[in-house]
Amino acid sequence: MRSTALAALAATSLLALAACGGNAPAPDASGAAAADAGAAPDANAPDNAPHVSVIDPVIKLPAVAGAPGVLYFTIQQDAGKPNTLAAVHVDGAERAEMHESKTENGVTSMEPVKAVEFSEGKPAEFKAGSYHVMLFGIASTVKAGKDVEVTFTLANGDKVSTFAKVEEIGAMEGMMDHM
Numbered sequence: 143m144r145s146t147a148l149a150a151l152a153a154t155s156l157l158a159l160a161a162c163g164g165n166a167p168a169p170d171a172s173g174a175a176a177a178d179a180g181a182a183p184d185a186n187a188p189d190n191a192p193h194v195s196v197i198d199p200v201i202k203l204p205a206v207a208g209a210p211g212v213l214y215f216t217i218q219q220d221a222g223k224p225n226t227l228a229a230v231h232v233d234g235a236e237r238a239e240m241h242e243s244k245t246e247n248g249v250t251s252m253e254p255v256k257a258v259e260f261s262e263g264k265p266a267e268f269k270a271g272s273y274h275v276m277l278f279g280i281a282s283t284v285k286a287g288k289d290v291e292v293t294f295t296l297a298n299g300d301k302v303s304t305f306a307k308v309e310e311i312g313a314m315e316g317m318m319d320h321m
């Protein structure tokens with residue numbers, strides 16, 4: 143019984159993740175320049191964007207080894223002009239892509255997004271069924287219980303660095319996320 147349930151879960155995760163990865167290449171080609179620009183900002187930009195903070199960053203490891211993981215968090219600001227999150231870097235992940243899950247006619251799909259806006263009183267929430275950051279090529283050193291450095295780059299070049307907790311993905315959580 144147990145192995146059947148696990149196999150079903152694995153199959154579900156793989157299907158969802160395959161769909162996710164299948165969508166990635168096309169926007170990637172055009173978005174590569176933008177991503178590079180985000181990764182190499184003005185050297186004079188402050189390391190911590192003024193008035194911007196990241197709440198509860200959590201990395202969920204994949205249920206299947208080698209599959210993508212996911213990063214959830216909320217990014218907010220307490221003053222100043224609206225901001226745009228342009229890129230996310232996670233230590234120990236080869237690639238971190240911002241995605242948005244959408245449900246239309248009962249079908250959930252996800253697409254890469256290049257920019258997510260937030261402003262005072264309107265934080266951007268990265269959570270199951272919504273925006274999330276997909277993590278590809280996760281190193282074996284990224285394990286449950288560890289803290290991993292995560293850097294958020296804004297469109298203006300400002301950055302915010304913090305540490306994310308690493309957790310195993312819960313079976314139900316994994317299902318919900320991809321249903």
Ligand SMILES: [Cu+2]
Pocket residue numbers: 162241242252274275276
């Ligand atoms: Cu995704």
